[in-house]
Every structure is written in C-alpha cells, then in structure tokens.
Amino acid sequence: MTAAKTPSLTLEAFLKLPETKPASxxxxxxxxxxxxxxARHxxxxxxxxxxxxxxxxxDQIAYAFPELRCTFGGRSIVPDIAVFLWQFIQLNENGEPLDNVLIAPNWTIEILSPEQSSNRVTGNILHCLTHGCQLGWLIDPDDRSIVVFQPQQQPELFYQDDQLPVLAGIESALTAKQVFSWLKM
Structure with a gap:
C-alpha cells in the first residue's frame, strides 16, 4: 500500500503568502x-x-516578461522568461496586463544557475508543455548549450551555430553562439 503525499500547503494558501525575493x-x-x-544569468x-x-x-505578436508568476495545472511557477503571444495576454479595461496570470506561457525560458537542479527546472518546462506551452528553452551558461523542448517531440540540444527554434510568427534567427556571445561585455 502506497501512502498518498499530503501537501503541506494548498496552492490557494500559497498564493496568499507574501512574495519572496527571489521568488518561491x-x-x-x-x-x-x-x-x-x-550576473551571467x-x-x-x-x-x-x-x-x-x-x-x-x-507589431503585437508576443511579449517576453521577466520573472512572471504563472499559476496553472496545480503549480505556481516563475519562469526566468515567460513569452506570451499577444492574443493570450489578458488586459484590463485600461489596456494594461492583468497581474494574475492563470495560464501557461506560450514559450518558457529557463537559465540554469549553478546551484539549481536541472531536473527540477526541466520538470517545470515539461509541466508548461503539458498545459499548452509550445516551446521551452533550458539555457546552460556553463557548457554553452540550450536544450529545446517542444510538445510531442524529443528534446534537442543546440550548440554554436545551431539556429534556435522560436514561436511561429516571430522573426528571429538566433543561434546558440549569439546567445552566449552576450555574456561578453
């Protein structure tokens, strides 16, 4: 017989807690x-x-938000970058984005920190994909690689001059080499 894991706190209770720095x-x-x-992150x-x-x-195609809390599918996560296609950005009567985002981003980008668990970060990307996200990037500054996740596909590893996939409708020809060249100042 397997004991079911009992959450120490419900999602609703978690969302009522004050925000932390860095985010929880x-x-x-x-x-x-x-x-x-x-600094590199x-x-x-x-x-x-x-x-x-x-x-x-x-052209109101999409918008990239830094550190935006996204709550969906029983989780509340804060991707390093959450990109939403314009039509999925919910706005208030003043044309301003709503503070509470209750859907998965269309594209989630995570930048791995040395003390971060790559499996935990990958788990968040996979959770996003399960809930409608179309693209996930896991950027590893230490080995200069980017793992790209897409629904119903095997992850792909990108290095050097490999052109990185982006969301349909976005005109970009970024390569892994270009991304990591930004580390030089």
Missing part, C-alpha cells in the same frame, strides 16, 4: 525558493528579453 514556486505541494540570479535574461521584444512588441 509551488510544485506538488512543496514551496521551493529559486536561487538568487547571478541576469545578463542573458535581459538580452533575451530585449531581443524577443524588439521583434515582437511593436
């Missing part, structure tokens, strides 16, 4: 605080957001 995530009844971003995050929004925002 709710995964399978556990509260897990993300590691504090370091922040640099890649900022440059990727800029690269995505520079080709998507003006």
């Amino acid at each position: 995530e709710y995964i399978d009844g556990d509260i897990i605080q993300k590691p504090m971003p370091k 922040s640099r890649l995050q900022g440059k990727l957001i800029q690269a995505i929004n520079s080709v998507t925002e003006a």
Whole structure:
C-alpha cells in the first residue's frame, strides 16, 4: 500500500503568502525558493528579453516578461522568461496586463544557475508543455548549450551555430553562439 503525499500547503494558501525575493514556486505541494540570479544569468535574461521584444512588441505578436508568476495545472511557477503571444495576454479595461496570470506561457525560458537542479527546472518546462506551452528553452551558461523542448517531440540540444527554434510568427534567427556571445561585455 502506497501512502498518498499530503501537501503541506494548498496552492490557494500559497498564493496568499507574501512574495519572496527571489521568488518561491509551488510544485506538488512543496514551496521551493529559486536561487538568487547571478550576473551571467541576469545578463542573458535581459538580452533575451530585449531581443524577443524588439521583434515582437511593436507589431503585437508576443511579449517576453521577466520573472512572471504563472499559476496553472496545480503549480505556481516563475519562469526566468515567460513569452506570451499577444492574443493570450489578458488586459484590463485600461489596456494594461492583468497581474494574475492563470495560464501557461506560450514559450518558457529557463537559465540554469549553478546551484539549481536541472531536473527540477526541466520538470517545470515539461509541466508548461503539458498545459499548452509550445516551446521551452533550458539555457546552460556553463557548457554553452540550450536544450529545446517542444510538445510531442524529443528534446534537442543546440550548440554554436545551431539556429534556435522560436514561436511561429516571430522573426528571429538566433543561434546558440549569439546567445552566449552576450555574456561578453
């Protein structure tokens, strides 16, 4: 006989807690605080957001949000970058985005920190894909690789001059080499 795991806190109770810095995530009844971003992580995050929004925002194709809490499918996670196609961004009567996001991003991007569990981060990407996400990137600055996840496909590993897949409708020809070149200042 297997004992069922009892969550120490419900998702609803977790969402009522004050936000933490760095953010905490709710995964399978556990509260897990993300590691504090370091310089390389922040640099890649900022440059990727800029690269995505520079080709998507003006034409209202998509928008990349940093550290946006997304609650869906029994989890509340905070991807390093959550990209939403424009039609999925819920707006209030003033045309401003709603604060509470209750759907998976269309594209989730995670930048691995040395003290982070790659399996836990991969688990969040897979959770996103299970709940409607179309694309996930797991960026590893230490070995200069990007693992790309897409629904119903085997993950692919990208290095050097490999062109990275992006969401349909986004005009971008980023390569792994270009992404990691942003680390040089």
